[in-house]
Amino acid sequence: MKIKYTKILITLSIIIAVTFSFAFVKVASLPSVVKITNNKLELVNLSDKKLKSNFIYTVEAFSKNSSTSNQNINLNVKLFGLIPVKKVTLNLKPEVKVIPGGKPVGIKLLTEGIIVVGFSDVETKNGKKESPGVGAGIEIGDILLEANGEELVDINTLSNTISKSKGKIVKFKIKRKDSIISKSINPIESDESSQYKIGLWVRNSTSGVGTLTFYEENSGKFGALGHPINDVDTGKMLSIKEGSTYNAKIISVEKGEKGKPGELRGVFTEKDKVGSLNKNTFSGVYGISPEMWSDLQSKKAIPIARQSEVKEGPAKILACVDGTETKEYDIIIERLNSQTKPSPKSMIIKVIDNELLEKTGGIVQGMSGSPIIQDGKLVGAVTHVFVNKPNMGYGIYIEWMLNEVKLAS
Structure with a gap:
């Protein structure tokens, strides 16, 4: 016992x-x-x-x-x-209200300096092949800021400086991660073109279509994407020198499948410019639009929910997958991650709307920035898709996005 x-x-x-x-x-x-x-x-x-x-x-x-x-x-x-x-x-x-987006937006930006995205060999008159850039210690992802003291505003400026060197050393001011360094490159004459080259592949602009997340009427501030714009070759976040946003139209959808993310294909033209971009951050891209987008004028501002107010359960996303029409689609917020600093992976979401699943398979490229609405409040934005589960993905807390433009600090 x-x-x-x-x-x-x-x-x-x-x-x-x-x-x-x-x-x-x-x-x-x-x-x-x-x-x-x-x-x-x-x-x-x-x-x-x-x-x-x-x-x-x-x-x-x-x-x-x-x-x-x-x-x-x-x-x-x-x-x-x-x-x-x-x-x-x-x-x-205090309560913060913004107009939720969901509309497709064209994005075009110029980077600070010129980004090194690859190397190439230059064949000389004597048949030797080499890359002067590699020999000088240039690395993929380096940003070329100046050449011989002249600011590199575009690729033509770089080409002209190299051509004028006539093979003499060109001194570069370079941004590498968070440091500013100097490198000297000796251009060599190409046997094929008789032009002087430094053996680098470079880029200073990019464009694409994403989704507008919010617009604030009083300030004209807006945010989109919910994640940064990275260089397609280096994977590094681009530093904006200047950028623009445009009204865009979705013309086709590539449906997402397991192991193969889908994509919204959109178009925009220069005459449809509606705002300027000034920030590219881990939480999205941001800018100013003095005049409200025409297709937002009928929408009302709604309250935002801060991280502590978001809950697991039913919600909706606003997205456009055809033309310019924005619609609500049902999702479930399956998991919330407690965060003390911004991250595009604040929550895990699952698309359960049959219409959206039929059209896109779930979340596809181009839907990044689609607002997440819960109980009448803007709680976040779609950021990424699970490659092997296209009906699931990540979202970011809207609080992180609004902090970037000092609307909810």
Whole structure:
């Protein structure tokens, strides 16, 4: 009998220990600062539980402070009402409203300097093949800023400088990652063309079609894509010198399949310019449009949801997969990732809308930036597709995107 009671006590002890450990980890993992819209305090979550006292933990407010823009409530979280495990600051922010996009947008940008995307050999008069750029220590992804003290505003400027050198050393100012370095390259005369060359493949512009995420009426600020524009060859994020956005039209769809991402194919023309781009970041591209896009004029601004207000469950995305018409499609937010800094992989989403699945197979290239709407609030934007599951992908919290243009800091 004694042995039986001993086993029961051991079992109970294990259950209590596991419960205690689980509760401790759950509470301790709560962010130290939680931003939330001022009138949505009841939505603060501890994973799937409300941040309210229960038999495992208690929440006590110990101080409050206010400023003109927000109010802070400082909380103590205690296990079983006795053991302090966490101090949490609720940062109550004012409500922010923006117009959700969903429309296709043409993007064209010029980079800061000229990007090195590859190497080539130059065949000389004596039959020797070499790349002067490689010999000088140039690397893929280097950005050529100046040549012989002259700013490289485009590829023609680089070609003219090399041609004028007549084979003499050209001194380059180069940006490599976060450093500025100098390199000297000795151009050589090509036997094929009798022109001087340095054996580099370079690029200074790119263009494509994506999706507008939001537009803010008062400031004219907008954001799109939800992820950076990277160079197609080097994979590195492009540094914008100047850029433009255009009204675009979707003309065809390549349906996504397992192992083969699909694509929205769109077109735009120079006369359809509607805004300028000034930022390319890990959270998307941003700019100013003094006049609202014509097909947004009938839309109303809606509130945004901050990270702590987003929940797993049903939601919708706004997207255009044919012409210029934007429609709502059903999705499910399957998982949320708690984040303290911007990342395009804030949440995992799944397309369940039969019409969209039939047309595109799920998420395809060109849908990046499609707004994610939940309970009438803008909560995020589509960013990536799962290559082997085209009906699933990632989204970014809208808060990260609005922070880039100082609309929700």
